[in-house]
Amino acid sequence: MSDRLPKIADSKDTSFGYTLSLLNGRWKLLILYNLGKGEVIRFNELQRLLGRITYKTLSNSLKEMEADGLVFRRAYPQIPPKVEYGLTERGRSLLPLLREMCRWGETHRPAAPGQ
Template sequence: MHPNEHCNCRYADVGCDKMEEVMDQISGKWKMRILFMVGAHGTLRYGELRKLLDGVTHKMLSNQLKELAADGLVERIDYNEVPPRVEYRLTPNGEALMPIFDDIQRYIRGHACNDRCGAAQSTPAVNNMK
C-alpha cells in the first residue's frame, strides 16, 4: 500500500509498504537483539557480541550481521590484523532505531514491572522479606 488520500490507517503518511520494509530489515529472532546490544554497549568485537547473545550460532550471527550491514544499520570495521580483529557499531540509520529500545525501557518501568512486581510484592513471602 502506498500513501494516498484513501488510506485511513495510522501510518498512512508513510504507507504500510514502507513500514513493512523496515520491519523486514529488523525482523527475526536475532536482528533486534543485535541492534540492542550494539546500541547499548557501543562498538563491539564479534566475540563480545556473540557472548552477549546467548544461544546464537556463529553462522546465524554472521549472516544476521551481514544482512544488517547490507541494510545500512550496522557497520563492520575490519582492521586487517593477525589475529583478525573485526568490530561492529551502529550506523546513523541504526542509531535512529534506538528510540525503539528507549520506548521498551519506558514500558518496562511503567507497565511490565508494575504488573508483575506489584503482584509479587503482595505475596506473604515477599512481604515478610521487607
C-alpha cells in the same frame, strides 16, 4: 504521518512492513540493543552478550544488517583477525524505537512473584 495503522501490516509496500523487513528474525533487535550502548563491539564479545546465538546466525544477521545500512563492520588486517561492529547513523536512528519498547515493557510487564 498518520496515526492510522496500515491495512496490510506485513507488506513491504507499507512503512511498517518495510521497518519489519529490516528487523525480522529473533536476533536483530537484540543485536541493535547491544550495539546501541554506544560502543564498538568485537564479534566474539557480541556473541557472548547475546548468549545462545550461533556463529552462523550472528554472522548472517550482521551481514544483512550491514547490507541494510544499519551496522558497519571494521576489519583490521592482523593475526588473529580483529573485526568490530557498530551502528551506523541509520542504525542509531532506530534507538528511540528501542527505548520506547523498553518503556512499554517497564509499564506493562507483570510484577515478579513475591514483589
